[in-house]
Amino acid sequence: ACFEPSLDYCVVKMPRWDLSKFTRVSKNIGSSMKSVGEVMAIGRNFEEAFQKALRMVDENVTGFDPNLKDVDEEELKEPTDKRMFVVAAALNANYSVEKLYDLTKIDRWFLEKMKNIIEVYGQIEKHGLNIPKELLLRAKQLGFSDKQIANSEGSTELAVRSQRKEYGVLPFVKQIDTVAGEWPASTNYLYMTYNAAAHDIDFVGGYTMVIGSGVYRIGSSVEFDWCAVGCLRELRNLGRKTVMVNYNPETVSTDYDMCDRLYFEEISFEVVMNIYDVENPEGIILSMGGQLPNNIAMDLHRQQARILGTSPESVDGAENRFKFSRMLDRKGILQPRWKELTNLKSALEFSKDVGYPCLVRPSYVLSGAAMNVAHCDKDLEEYLLSASQVSKEHPVVISKFLTEAKEIDVDAVAADGEILCMAVSEHVENAGVHSGDATLVTPPQDINAETLEQIKVIACDIASLLDVTGPFNMQLIA
CATH class of the missing domain: 3.40.50.20 (Rossmann fold)
Structure with a gap:
């Protein structure tokens, strides 16, 4: 095809490195493959797509945030999975593009674009709560999220959302043009942008x-x-x-x-x-x-x-560790002794009371992020800090960790709290290995009929308590 492309969108692809999951692993990235996934963000300028991509890679990040990391020139010299946040902090500390280019060897074009984002951060902070329409629109066009603007001006995401709607600053849906503007495209690849004046569909x-x-x-x-x-x-x-x-x-x-x-x-x-x-x-x-x-x-x-499907209140009842543990207690379903964490002192007292090892469990986290087994007071202190960072708005629960216990996985589908079908799998390893990393066997080889019956009773109870409609999964200890 020999026609001149007229591209109106910019794509940023970014890998995700889960290096923080491992201890003693070098955080430096080079030509060896260390990433575990990737994201693709589409916008109408580099800044918009870049900030979208940063949020896609890590849902706890609000964008190109200068407050996540401290300026450290040594960290700027070596590429790591978190280096861009050090660059953000450096730009915020008035490092020049030239100086950053010497340290990072990142092309000046990209550094200029990143500088644009940081400049808007400064303007939002200066205006505080009464942000003018022009600045709000400019921020949205550079890929700022409502939460990111709220954090900078000291308000909430919903407040920014309603103010944005009041101003009429709304995104437009655009189609990806696969034929470079030569004839009308009718693809269903869509993205949202604030750098537009009309919808494509x-x-x-x-x-x-x-x-x-x-x-x-x-x-x-x-x-x-x-x-x-x-x-x-x-x-x-x-x-x-x-x-x-x-x-x-x-x-x-x-x-x-x-x-x-x-x-x-x-x-x-x-x-x-x-x-x-x-x-x-x-x-x-x-x-x-x-x-x-x-x-x-x-x-x-x-x-x-x-x-x-399952109502959000029920999802919250399952995700929120405190609500879930309390529900089990009310129904009389056995679980290891637990306590909601309010401060470090009460956590240490609880651990002394039940005896180590103890399990630290934040709410609303994926695949055991920040979930750790503490064996002493020092462990507990360290793990609670990382758990409370991961699970900022939700409770962290500590419970007694049972050693040498068998773990059983139950996958089921329910409709209005009635189980339609279920599968029981047994972990080969002892409890404590995350089910994403463990070896599972189905049908279970080493569970007696009585235990199997009890598993079914518990699964039915939980499905009806949470009024589940759709798939659900849980782990039991035998």
Whole structure:
């Protein structure tokens, strides 16, 4: 094809390195393959796509944030998975582009673009709560999220959202043009941007939205994509039109012929709600994407979004460790002794009382992030700090860790709290190895009939207590 491309979008792909999962692993990145997944962000300028990509790689990051890391010239010389945040801090500390180029060898063009983002940070902080419309629009065009703006001006995400709507600063849905403007394109690859004046498509409603799993990481990978694809196929068989939201280019769910509309977008409350507002779908299915969609379930629910499947209140009842443990106690389902963490002193007292080892369990986390077994007071102090950083808005629970115990995995599907089918698997290793890393055997080889019966009773109780509709999974200790 010999025609001149007229491209109107910019794509940023970024790998995810889960290096913090390992101790004694070098954080430096070079030509050897260390990444475990990748994301693809689309915007209309580099700044927009770059900030989107940073949030996609790590849901705890709000964007190109200068407050995450301290300036350290040694860290700037070597590429690591977190170096861009040191660059952000350096730009914020008035390092010149030339000086940063000498230290990092990152092309000046990119450094100039990053500087643009940091300059807008400064302006937002200066204006505080009464941010003018022009600045808000400029920030959104450079890929700032509502939460990021809220953190800089000292308000909340919802406050920024309502102010943005008041100002009429809204995103537009754009199509990826696969034929470089030579003739009209009709692809269903879509993305949202603030650098536009009109939508590329019409919104007729009546779609069903499925949220994907986002970036592959240790402990969450292709299994959730398989669920999402199965869901899309089944919806299609039922004659439903589907909208898929996912940003992982390695997945089958982001194949253009898998669904009717494909949004290559962030899986965050803000973006999913923006898509929901324009598409006005019949409902959103969150249960196919693993942890990320669960994290935004309550926020969507509070904005009156129609959630299909298990209700967000029940999701919260399962994800919130304190609520879940309390529910088990009320029903008389046995569990190791536990206590909600309020301060370090009470945590140390509890551990002395039940005896080490103890398990630190933050809420709303994926694949055992910051979940650690503490063997002494020093361990406990260190782990509680990292757990409270990961699980900022949700409770952290400590419980007695049972050694030499057998772990059993139950996967089931329920409708309105009634179990339709279930599979029981047995871990080969003792309890304490995360189920994503363990070896599982099904049907179980070493469980007697009485235990199996008890497992079924517990599974049925929990399904009805949480009124589950859809798939669920749990681990039991025998």
